[in-house]
Amino acid sequence: MRLNLRIWRQAGPEDKGRLVAYRVDDADEDMSFLELLDVLNEKLVLDGDEPVAFDHDCREGICGACSMVINGQPHGPQKATTTCQLHLRHFRDGESITIEPFRAAAFPVVKDLVVDRGALDRIVASGGYISAPTGAAPEAHATPVPKANADRAFTAAACIGCGACVAACPNGSASLFVGAKITHLGELPQGQPERSDRVVRMVETHDAEGFGGCTNTGECTVACPKEIPLDVISQLNRDYLHATTGGRRTA
Numbered sequence: 001m002r003l004n005l006r007i008w009r010q011a012g013p014e015d016k017g018r019l020v021a022y023r024v025d026d027a028d029e030d031m032s033f034l035e036l037l038d039v040l041n042e043k044l045v046l047d048g049d050e051p052v053a054f055d056h057d058c059r060e061g062i063c064g065a066c067s068m069v070i071n072g073q074p075h076g077p078q079k080a081t082t083t084c085q086l087h088l089r090h091f092r093d094g095e096s097i098t099i100e101p102f103r104a105a106a107f108p109v110v111k112d113l114v115v116d117r118g119a120l121d122r123i124v125a126s127g128g129y130i131s132a133p134t135g136a137a138p139e140a141h142a143t144p145v146p147k148a149n150a151d152r153a154f155t156a157a158a159c160i161g162c163g164a165c166v167a168a169c170p171n172g173s174a175s176l177f178v179g180a181k182i183t184h185l186g187e188l189p190q191g192q193p194e195r196s197d198r199v200v201r202m203v204e205t206h207d208a209e210g211f212g213g214c215t216n217t218g219e220c221t222v223a224c225p226k227e228i229p230l231d232v233i234s235q236l237n238r239d240y241l242h243a244t245t246g247g248r249r250t251a
Contacts, residue, residue: 002093004095005021006019006096006098008020008100009112017109022040024039028088029088032059032088033083033087034054055068056084059084061085064160064161069100069101070083071097072098078090080224100113101115102115102166104167104169105210105212106119106209117163124181128185149187158226159228168223169219171214174209175213175233175236179232203240214233216230
């Protein structure tokens with residue numbers, strides 16, 4: 001299988017980047033997309049060239065590190081799939097593929113396809129946790145949680161913080177990410193004591209980090225590899241409105 005690649009190369013944050021053409025003649029349709037880059041990098045190293053820098057860790061669709069834009073789509077054309085779980089069978093023999101880093105003001109390019117997504121970590125550090133002492137693990141039935149709330153919390157908790165939502169958003173907003181964290185904790189009894197302070201701190205950090213505002217285009221949830229639903233942003237907005245106006249919160 002032969003593939004023509006156009007890959008963004010950028011030596012560092014202050015350098016000017018450009019798309020560079022490469023060709024891989026010995027790709028296999030059962031390879032993952034990251035394995036394709038491994039094959040290319042092995043060839044580049046043997047030829048004495050600089051390998052392409054890209055992020056990866058688990059290669060199991062769990063960590064969210066494999067962030068890149070493939071033919072204009074964060075993580076590529078396959079729905080609900082991270083880059084590391086995208087396989088070459090979804091491309092045609094001889095196809096041309098353009099590979100770029102995530103584009104967002106809050107995600108500065110470090111090198112080639114690697115971007116600094118530390119802004120997401122700082123949003124979580126500002127309030128995406130429960131600090132109230134809970135003691136030892138309670139008996140499973142000691143704190144009843146309605147199934148609907150538990151299911152919604154689990155759905156929101158599936159967010160892996162990859163940043164695809166930001167890359168897909170025309171405004172560079174991380175509202176889907178923040179909404180997922182807010183909804184995850186807000187649906188559980190343990191998350192209630194800090195619920196108002198949490199949303200204010202996280203939204204303030206989101207804005208301070210340079211993310212844009214949400215205008216409900218919905219591109220974020222389309223690009224999300226974990227299919228986080230768009231309505232977590234509604235939950236985010238409701239919680240923020242309640243926290244900042246003293247209004248009545250609705251679940």
